[in-house]
Amino acid sequence: MTARTDEDTLGYEQARDELIDVVRRLEAGGTTLEESLALWERGEELARVCRRWLDGARARLDAALAERDKPGAREASSAAGPAADDGDGGARTDIGRDEV
Helix, strand or coil, X not given: CCHHHHHHHCCHHHHHHHHHHHHHHHHHCCCCHHHHHHHHHHHHHHHHHHHHHHHHHXXXXXXXXXXXXXXXXXXXXXXXXXXXXXXXXXXXXXXXXXXX
């Protein structure tokens, strides 16, 4: 599997778990110089994959927060605020209470 393929297909958790394994193997020692270099290079690839995922997650959070904080976004969300929902995901239950 090439680095480009890994970057396109590995999920964050997969890359993180494999990176943890690479670090453990490097710390344990007992590998040849060539094996250690290969592990180091693999670790660098995995770290890039993890960083890309984390950067993407940060960008998504930033975008969601920016959208939430846009002028007018609060008024729209507060207009449909807690009174419009009974808290269990169902329809509004306070309609008609005064009429009963």
